[in-house]
Amino acid sequence: MKKFILIIIGITVLSCHQNTxxxxxxxxxxxxxxxxxSVNSDKFWEEDSKIxxxxxxxxxxxISRESGYSKxxxxxxxxxxxxxxxxxxxxxxxxxxxxxxxxxxxxxxGSTMKMSRYLxx
Numbered sequence: 001m002k003k004f005i006l007i008i009i010g011i012t013v014l015s016c017h018q019n020t021x022x023x024x025x026x027x028x029x030x031x032x033x034x035x036x037x038s039v040n041s042d043k044f045w046e047e048d049s050k051i052x053x054x055x056x057x058x059x060x061x062x063i064s065r066e067s068g069y070s071k072x073x074x075x076x077x078x079x080x081x082x083x084x085x086x087x088x089x090x091x092x093x094x095x096x097x098x099x100x101x102x103x104x105x106x107x108x109x110g111s112t113m114k115m116s117r118y119l120x121x
Contacts, residue, residue, distance in 0.1 A: 025119060026063060026084075026119075026120050027081065027082040027117050027119060028080075028081055028117065028118045028119075028120055029078075029079070029080045029081070029088050029117050030079050030116050030117075030118070031078045031080075031113065031115045032078075032112075032113070032114050033075070033109060033110075033112045034074055034075055034108075034109045034112040035076060035107045035109060036107055037109075039107045044104075047104040048076075048078075048104065050104070051101060054100045055095065055098060055101045056091070059090070061082045061084055061088070061090075062082065062083075063082060064081045065078065066078075085117065088117055092115070
């Protein structure tokens with residue numbers, strides 16, 4: 001009987017383990033752009049690091065955000081994961097006019113901005 005109880009406890013504990021990586025479907029939003037030539041790169045990356053705290057993480061459906069830079073192409077890439085396509089669309093619709101990110105938006109060379117969204121199955 002003790003062995004049975006220990007097995008049940010073990011199964012219960014193992015079934016309660018939660019994986020921090022979601023296995024459900026979600027949206028991967030990939031945005032690329034150049035920042036304006038007149039922009040100081042250190043200032044740009046300061047502003048970029050604020051975006052997650054000031055704006056993105058506060059949006060419904062937010063999962064994660066990361067950004068990077070290619071010296072070869074002088075291009076910035078931002079990858080954001082959203083719970084749904086509607087969450088991603090709502091965030092971007094608001095982003096370009098939101099006062100909390102205005103300084104960052106003004107650093108972006110708008111004509112170079114490209115965005116794609118992909119559904120993770």
